[in-house]
Amino acid sequence: MSDIGNLIKELRNKTGAGFLDCKKALSENQNNIEESIEYLRKKGLAKASKKSSREANEGAIGVYQNKELFVVLKINTETDFAAKSDTFLNFLDNLGSICLKINDISLSLEKFLSSKYEDGSVSDYLTSMIAQIGENLIIKELIIIDNKENKLNFYVHNNYRKNIGKLISLIKYETNKNDDAVLKLSKNICMHVAAMKPDSLDIDDLDKNIIEKERDLQKELIQSSGKPENIINKILDGKMKKFFSEVTLLNQSYILEPDLSVKEHINKNYSDYSFIIKSFKLFNLM
Numbered sequence: 001m002s003d004i005g006n007l008i009k010e011l012r013n014k015t016g017a018g019f020l021d022c023k024k025a026l027s028e029n030q031n032n033i034e035e036s037i038e039y040l041r042k043k044g045l046a047k048a049s050k051k052s053s054r055e056a057n058e059g060a061i062g063v064y065q066n067k068e069l070f071v072v073l074k075i076n077t078e079t080d081f082a083a084k085s086d087t088f089l090n091f092l093d094n095l096g097s098i099c100l101k102i103n104d105i106s107l108s109l110e111k112f113l114s115s116k117y118e119d120g121s122v123s124d125y126l127t128s129m130i131a132q133i134g135e136n137l138i139i140k141e142l143i144i145i146d147n148k149e150n151k152l153n154f155y156v157h158n159n160y161r162k163n164i165g166k167l168i169s170l171i172k173y174e175t176n177k178n179d180d181a182v183l184k185l186s187k188n189i190c191m192h193v194a195a196m197k198p199d200s201l202d203i204d205d206l207d208k209n210i211i212e213k214e215r216d217l218q219k220e221l222i223q224s225s226g227k228p229e230n231i232i233n234k235i236l237d238g239k240m241k242k243f244f245s246e247v248t249l250l251n252q253s254y255i256l257e258p259d260l261s262v263k264e265h266i267n268k269n270y271s272d273y274s275f276i277i278k279s280f281k282l283f284n285l286m
Contacts, residue, residue, distance in 0.1 A: 007031055015040050018128025019120030056136045058083050061283050062164040063154055064096035065147055070154075071099045072168065072283055074141035082135045084160055091129050091137075092164060098122060099142070109142040141283070145170075151178060155190035169193040171280045175273050182273055185266070188256055193280050198249040201280060206248060214243050249280060 004026065011022040011033060017040050025036040059076035060083045073096055077083045099107065102115060113123040130137050145152065152172050159165035169190045175182050200206040218239040222232050245251045250263040257265050266275055 004031070007033065011036055011040075012127075017131050019124035020118060021128050021131065023119065056138045057285070059138075059140070059285055060089070060092060060160055060164050060166060061168050061285070062092045062096050062161075063156070063168055063170070064093075064100055064163065065152075066100050066103070067150070068103060068146070068148055069100060069105060070145040070147040070152055070170075071096055072141070072143040072145070072170075073099065073139070074283060074285070076138045076140050076285065077133070078135040082133050085133070087133055088129075088137075089160055089164060091133075093161075095122070095125075095139070096163075099144070105144055105146060107142070107144050109139060112142055113139070143281075143283075145172075151175065153183065153186035153190055155187060155194055157194045167194055167282070167284045169280065169282045172278045174276045174278060177273050182270070182275060185270060185275065189262065189277065189280075192252070192255045192262065193249065193282055195255055196249075196252050197282060198252055198280070199247040200249070201277060202248050202250045203244050206244075211240075215240060218243070249277070 004023075007026055008019060008022045011017070011026060012019065014033070015022070015037055017025070021040060021043075022036070025039045026032075029035040029039055056076035056078050058078060058080045059074065061072065061074045064071040064073070073092060075088075075092055075095075077088060082088050098115070098117060099112065102112070104111075113121065113126070115122050117125045126137060126139065151174060152170060154168055154170035156163060156165035157167040157169070171186055171189055171193065173182075173186055199210075203211075215236070219232065219236055222235050222239070227235060245253065245261065251261050254260055254262045254265040260268065262277075266277075
């Protein structure tokens with residue numbers, strides 16, 4: 001490592017400031033460590049590392065896509081005030097752009113943090129932003145989804161920007177005509193997912209243990225009410241049907257056509273499209 005490299009490393013260890021900030025501080029102070037530390041303190045860039053121990057429960061989620069990838073990035077901040085700031089939102093957008101530029105479907109968060117950015121790494125960039133914003137920032141989640149088929153849509157709830165918000169839902173689907181009508185349908189179903197927060201796509205996708213626990217609970221409640229034995233199973237079937245209509249996406253009452261389930265709405269209005277929801281995801285800050 002060169003002499004300047006050693007000085008940058010020493011300054012970073014002593015202040016917790018980012019690579020680029022340390023490099024500039026040394027340049028401005030003729031490579032004097034003590035004067036560089038004072039320089040960073042005056043600019044509020046020192047001791048960023050101490051902020052990293054503070055809790056961060058606010059923040060935002062951003063979505064980014066190109067012809068091959070769909071990227072979801074969740075970053076936590078300490079306060080909602082910081083999460084709404086242009087400094088933070090620009091940082092999140094920049095990280096999304098870096099992910100798309102790397103363009104690796106197998107990109108992990110660990111690998112992303114160690115990826116090269118300017119004269120340092122993404123991790124160095126994060127450290128410098130912690131110092132600049134004055135709050136702990138945590139890249140909580142990085143998810144990469146294959147987008148080659150271009151049959152994926154999303155919805156941003158409580159948005160700060162069109163692609164950034166506190167809650168994001170998305171669905172992947174199949175269709176024989178991916179036209180404007182399907183794009184509108186898929187967007188509306190994403191809105192439904194954000195509002196209704198289903199546990200699974202359909203009954204077969206629901207955890208069998210959850211089903212059995214619910215069935216046992218409902219049966220016990222029916223039996224304790226003194227209902228005749230010959231109608232208990234009929235009542236139980238009705239209770240379970242109601243349960244499935246609450247927790248499975250395809251069986252939920254569709255928010256834009258409440259008299260129909262999501263599945264019924266699709267079959268009634270999009271029978272010519274062979275539209276099938278393959279999967280859904282819901283991302284929030286917690």
